[in-house]
Each structure stands twice: as C-alpha cells, then as structure tokens.
Amino acid sequence: MRTRGVLWLALALAFPVTSALAQAVAPPRFEFAKAPGRLPKNVVPLQYTVALTPNAAERTVAGTVSVTLSFKTASATIQFNSLNQTLSKVLLDGKPVKAVVSDDKAQLTTVTLARPAAPGAHTLSFSYVGKIEKEPRGLFLQEYVTPAGVKDAVLTTQFEATDARRMFPCWDEPAFRAVFKLSVTVPARWAVYSNMPEAARSVHGELATTSFAPTPKMPSYLVEFTGGNLAHISAQSDGTVFRVVAVQGQEQGGKQALANAQQILADYNDYFGVRYPLPKLDSIAIPGGFGGAMENWGAITYNDQALLITPSSTMGNRQNVYSIQAHEMAHQWFGDLVTMGWWDELWLNESFASWMAARQTDLRNPSWHWWEHQDESKEGAMRADSRATSHAIVQHVTNELEAANAFDPAITYNKGQAVLRMLEAYMGADTFRNGIRGYMKTHAYSNTLGGDLWKALDAAGGGEISQIAVAWTSQPGYPLVSVSTACDPFGNRTISLSQQRFLLQGLGSGKGRWPVPLQVRIGTGAATPLLFNGDQQSLAAGNCDEPLSVNAGAVGYYRVAYDSATLGQNIRSFGTLPEADRIALLDDQWALVGAGAQPLSNYLALASAMGATPNQRAWEQITGALDTIETAERGTPGHAAFAAYARALVKPLSAKLGWEARPDETPGMQKLRRALLTDLGRWGDPDVIAGARQRFAAFVADRKAIAADDQAMVLETVAANATAAEFEQLHAVAKSAGNETEMRRYYAALMRVRDPALAKQAAAIALSDEIPKQADMVRMTLVDVLSDEHPQLAWSVFAQNTERLMAPHQPFGPMILAQYSPEIFWRALPLDELETWIKGRVPADLLPNLGRGMEAARFKLAEKAMLVRSADAYLGSMVARND
DSSP states (O other): OHHHHHHHHHHHHHOOOOHHHHTSOOOOOOOGGGOOSSSOSSEEEEEEEEEEEEETTTTEEEEEEEEEEEESSOEEEEEEEOOSOEEEEEEETTEEOSEEEEETTTTEEEEEEEEEEOSEEEEEEEEEEEEOBSSSSEEEEEEEEOTTSOEEEEEEEEOTTTOGGGTSOBOOSTTOOBEEEEEEEEETTOEEEESSOEEEEEEETTEEEEEEOOOOSBOGGGOOEEEESEEEEEEEETTEEEEEEEETTOGGGGHHHHHHHHHHHHHHHHHHSSOOOSSEEEEEEESSSSSSEEOOTTEEEEEGGGTOOOTTOOHHHHHHHHHHHHHHHHTTTBTTTEEESSGGGTHHHHHHHHHHHHHHHHHHOGGGOHHHHHHHHHHHHHHHHTSTTOOOSSOOOSSGGGGGGGOOIIIIIIIHHHHHHHHHHHHOHHHHHHHHHHHHHHHTTEEEOHHHHHHHHIIIIISSHHHHHHHHHSSSOOEEEEEEEEEOTTOEEEEEEEEEEOOSSSTTOOOOOOOEEEEEEETTSOOEEEEEOSSEEEEEEEETTSOEESBGGGOOSSEEEEOHHHHHHHHHTGGGSOHHHHHHHHHHHHHHHHTTSSOHHHHHHHHHHTTTOOOHHHHHHHHHHHHHHHHHHTTSTTHHHHHHHHHHHHHHHHHHHOSSOOTTOOHHHHHHHHHHHHHHHHTTOHHHHHHHHHHHHHHHHOTTSSOHHHHHHHHHHHHHTOOHHHHHHHHHHHHTOSSHHHHHHHHHHHTTOOSHHHHHHHHHHHTSTTSOGGGTTHHHHHHHHHHHHOHHHHHHHHHHSHHHHHGGGTTSHHHIIIIIHHHHHTTTSOHHHHHHHHHTTSOGGGHHHHHHHHHHHHHHHHHHHHHHHHHHHHHHHHHHHHO
C-alpha cells in the first residue's frame, strides 16, 4: 500500500497537463456547408423514389428516379453523380429541362434548367439505362456453383465508397443524407431483400415488382439490394426481426449467425443508449464476390464464408463469424446512424467498429481471450506505423474518387482500434461509454468529424481527451518510451522517461511528440493510468527488486525500451508477470531487435523464460519470431543449427500439450497445440512429420478421421514434406471438398509443398477451374502462400496473371498491387526491378502507397541479413559457453 501511495503522489507531480496541451486549437466539427466534396451544396436531395428493372442476361439495368430536392438558393443548374448511364425524360417539376450532360470521366451529370428554380422544394425526375457490373462494385452479378455442380448467379450491390452512382444517378457523397424508396422488378421466382421490409409485391407473368418501405435518412453508399434464388431463416427478439439469407439450400448454415445477431444487437442497444431504429436486420450471405462484409443499414452483406457455419467449420471459422458480425453491426451506429462527414474521417466508421467488435467478442466469449488475440492485429499496425512513410489515422482525401485508398487495414482499422482502447483504459470504461452515448444521441441521423466525438468525450468527464486524441489521430507513427532506472541505498527505484518516434529503420531520426496514456504496474499490483506528456519525466516507481511495466495489460499503442537493469529484473520475474505484460514485453523486445536497438539474445532470453507456460498469444509471438529467423536462415550454413534450436525451445510445451485435445481445454489452448505442432513440422521435427503422415493416411481412408480444427495442421505438414504420391493424395482430397470451407483449407495446404516440381503443379492448380467462380478471391491467397517456399515461382504466376488475380479485389486492386505486393514478393527479384514493374501499373496517386510497400520490402531484406548474423552469433556463443 505504501508503494502505491508514493507512486500516485510522484506521478501526480511528474505528469502535469502542460500549457501547450491545454491551449491547443479545438479540433473542427462537422458543418454541412463546409463539408468537402465536389458536389454543390445549394441543391440537396431529401427523398429518392427509385424503380429498377435489371436484366441479368443482358447485364443492363433500366430505371426511373424521382428526387425531392431542396434548393437552398435559386439555381439554374443541378449537379449529381452518375457513371455509365444514359439519362432520358429529364424533368423538373414535370417540365423539360434545357440540357443534360453526363461526363463518365468526372462521374458527374449536370442538368441545366430552362430558367433558375426558386429556393424551396422541387422534384427532379428522369429515366435511365445503366449496366450491371462484373466486378464487386455498384450493382453486380455474382456467379456461383452449388455443391451439386449447378451454375447460378445472384444480383447484389457493393457501394462503399463511391459506387451507388453505378446503380442509379444520385448525390453520392456521405454528407448528402436522404430517404430512399426502392422498388425492383425481377423474375418472380427470386427472393429479394433491401434495407427495409417489403411494403408491396405484385406479380405480372414471369416477373414480380417488389416495393420496399422508405429508409431513414442515410447516405447513398448504404443502399442495398440483393435478389436471386435465395432463402432465409428468421427470428424475432425485442421488437426486431432478424433474418439470415443465403443461397437456397444453404440457409440453415446461418443458425449460429442468427443467434449471434440477436445477442449482439441487445448488447449494442444497451451500450449505445440509442436503440437500433430499423424494424429488421438482415444478414445476407453472398457466394463470393467480395471479401469480408458491408454494413448496409438493415441489410448487411457478407461473403458467405464470413457468415455461414457448416459441419466443416473450425473454431477459428466460428470466431471469425462472430467478430465480423460484431464489427458490421457496430457500424449500424458508427457509420449508419452517425456517418463521417467526409472520407478523411473514415476511421470514425472503421476504427470504432473494430474496437467495438473486439470489446463485444471478448465480453461474450471470455474463453477466447479475445483482447490477447487482438494483440496480433495491433502488432501488424505498429509494424506498418513504424515506417517513415506511414500516414495518420485521419488522412486527407482530395475527392471521393480517391476514397478507396483510405481503406488501409493496418492504420484505419487496427491502429484506430488500438488507440481507442488505450483512450478507454485511460478515461475509464464507464466515462468513455457515457461519452459515446452522448455522441450518438446528439448526432443521430447526421454526420460528424472527429472533433464532434472528442467534444462528447470531454463532456462526459474525459477532461482534455480531445487534445490527447488529436495528437494520436493527426500524425503518423507512435512513440518509443525509454525507461532508465536509478536505485538509492535503500533499494527505492526512480525512473526517468523519455520519448521519440519509433522507427524500424532510422531510429532516432523521427519527428513527433505524443501525450502518452501510460499504464504503470509495479510488481503484480494494479495498473495505474497516467499521462506522460513531455519529452522527459522522472518519478518514483517502487523497489528495484520488483518487475516494472509501463504498458501494463498491453493496452498501450507505444513501444517501451527498458534499461538493462530493469529488463534484467523483468526477465528474472517473467514467470510471475501477468500474461498481457509478458506479451507486451515480448512484442517490444522483438521490435527493438528489428530496429537494431536491442540484441537478439535479449529477446531469446525472454522466449526461453516462457518455459512450458501455455499462453496462446505469447507463444504465437515467439513462434512467429522464430519462424521469421528460420525462414531467413534457409539456404545458409546456419539453418540446421537454428532449426534445431527452435525445435528445442517449443518441444517441451508441445510434448506437454500432446496431439489430442482435453475436455477442459479452452479454444486458445487447442489452437496453441495445433500451432506448435505445425511449426515443429515446418522446422523438420521427425516425430511430428511422422505423426502427421500417420493421421493423413487415416484421413485419406475416412474423411471423419481428423477433426475439422486439426485438418490444416496435418495437411500442411504432410504437404511441406510431400512425395509425389502424397501430393496426388492431397490433390484428390482438395478436389473432393464438399463445400467452400473445406476447399479453401485443402487447396491452401497444397501450396505448402516444398518440392520444386510439385510446386509448379500447385501453381497451375491455383489458376485452374478447380477453384469455383465464387472463390476467385482465393487465388491470390494461394499465390501468397506459395511465395513462402517458392518466391520466384509465385512472382512468375502473379506477374503473368495480375489482372485476373486482382479483378475479384476491386476497387482495392490497385492499392493491393502498390502497397502489399512488395511485401509478398520482396525475395523474388531485385527490389528496384519490382518497384519499376509496379510503378508502371498503378496510377500516380498511389505512389505514396507504393513508397510504403517498398519501404517494407527493403526492411525485410535488411532484416533477413541482420537476423542471420545475429542468430549465428548467438548460437555460436552458446556452443562456446558449453565447450
């Protein structure tokens, strides 16, 4: 008790809020008239009535639109977004207009009136003909093949960020909220779904027209329509109708998702303090077409693999379904009820949905240890954010045509999520929630900027949280907090803190300063939230014989470098530290090794200190690091020695856990068992390879011989060491997959083959028609997996088939090519050649993304050389000591 009291007093004096923080300029708040965008703000849509008649066979759509407009000032022109459409019968208040000009390059239509329209309400109406897209943008036709081999297609939509204009001309910017009344005429045998419930249906011959109830005021990118040979299951809970929609015959796979949705919505109604306002919530499983899901208000669309559960699904599949549902349903508030004012503030949608999803998943599934699981995504964000070319969470978008470039998973989603968790921990969960409730109530059915949220959190008792938050969202990067220790004759510890921007390359050269919400723990006591808002501070921090964490619970988005004395004490006490503190220490030491700021021996000492302690995330971090080193060592004289070292480090825990699950084990322990066995197989452990072959032989004879959760572990181990005969057996297993869940698992295992001749066969299979149309996105994943063992072969496949491999990923294909392909193919060819090749295939506005990708590739190349030197030196010193 005495130590904690002294710590509180010392830190209260050491961490005053500086005048610079208190006097910072307040962040801007949303004003419609000042919202960015190309469309004029003098003519505003209030309500659309849209009638569509799609022709799937001809890939065209005919439609009529009537828009109630509010003219804020007199105007002789009306301008809105359109693309690939021909307009006719254009009328204002029932009278012909003077001229209509549609510019597909600018994605704009300008209507010139016969005379200026007076301020007030007017009605614009027109007919048009447009196209049904092949790629997942706008209204598109998604072809699929059923497990029975029947070919069919579903018509559906994907509008975010700027593709509503592809289905119907509209004011396609997020600040233009309006009511949408949609009707569709399609084959009568089809089932149809949209944002709102069906209001009327009339059948005329082989066609049927369905009208849907009016939506609330919302931006155009949230409009949704899906039609096809579909069916649904449903439930009703607390006044809301829930449906899970899928291809006919597959709807029963939505039972778990249906239960999840009811639980999640009830929790969110309580948390946000504003009830979900629509009468129903559909979860629609699309057979391929796009990855993940889209938060259309009241009609969320999912890739079917992210929603449906089959007997072939693993615990990982189930966890993925729950967390993705939690993310998309959080958007029904963050994004739908309250929408960012412009694409600069996309993080207001995505960071908050990611944070809320993790919170919800952890709340309802405590045995999953979800926040520990989220450390992996946080580390991915921190790796990306440790580059000199990184960007801020809030990034400038000049016009909406560049909005797709703002969807950066590492920063917009994962960094934003981590920063929000850090702020919540600093403020306290109840205070933070009260701020969110106030924000929702104040801004429902409207738009916001970050400043609106920070104002709400300040008002809830967050103090100057707005100024802290702005520092974390408006500049790239994050700090390295350095801790140095002094001990007095009585063993009392004083620490000095300093900060600089953490960079993996060029540490010490970065610019930036952050108010850092620390979580300080002495020994195993409770964590204390404190603000470090300066270049340097000193404070009392317990006794020198106690471990110390300044990122307790691993909730902070910053690195910590302890001096040798403190690090030594933490290593000696490693087994007694809380699990999250061990994870934070491992993460930071590994990052410091990469930056050249700590020797590899310090990290490996921590890894060895884990012993046989079974913590899933900590061991995932360790085996990930060991695998990076083992991969770097391939083809070098030191490879065999390091592989043996890695096996020896993890074998005791693997032997303790064994091959078979125990009834009382958590999902995390089961995943840890499989991960350790997989790694041992990759590193050449003969016992594991023999065990995998034995189980595979049984699986070939009986597909029920291996549980779904264990199949990838066994198949990947066999594939890596496969003979030609075993490869043929693996291929036969893949071709016999009973559903797409199995297909993805089996074909990914094929790509792990190490034999060069067999790898060429695997590459051909990845491009073959064995992969059904709805799984086209999987092909790029297979090439990525192939690159691990065969980088040159994978590059050849990618370079010769780029357009085909990128097509299913539109509109993000160019960004993937610019930013992420260098991280995949950095070993395949000289980096200058790689950069030149990519530069010739992406637009100029993606050159910053290419810069990030190439910086990552150059770091990987330098890291490989450094790790080989460091690992060889470390193992050499061990041999010398043993001699």
